[in-house]
Amino acid sequence: MNIIGIKELQTNPGKLSQTFSENDYLLITKSGKPIGLALPFSSGFLEQGMKPWIALKAFERGDLSLGQLARTLGETKVETMKMLGRLNIPMASYDLQEDLDAITLLAQ
Secondary structure, three states, X not given: OEEEEHHHHHHOOHHHHHHHHOOOOEEEEEOOEEEEEEOOOOHHHHHHXXXXXXXXXXXXXXXOOHHHHHHHXXXXXXXXXXXXXXXXXXXXXXXXXXXXXXXXXXXX
């Protein structure tokens, strides 16, 4: 999720269109307090609904665990994993090179 202050949004409106082109959402704040949410008009939003869509986006970004996502959606972890598969959303994300570097350090 991207966060932007209302004053910055006024001086940098391109950030809004950039966020939409990335199919992401933007939390708008005023004096550090959330005042709005800007969402792209996308099929994911329309098909899944706002709350699930935001939860799925948060999961994709690593802000929610699988268990938190399942609870938010009111589903079991198994059903949530099936849904992630249908939506082509990876259930795990890791950097192979980071793992290889850690193994190399441990082997020294």
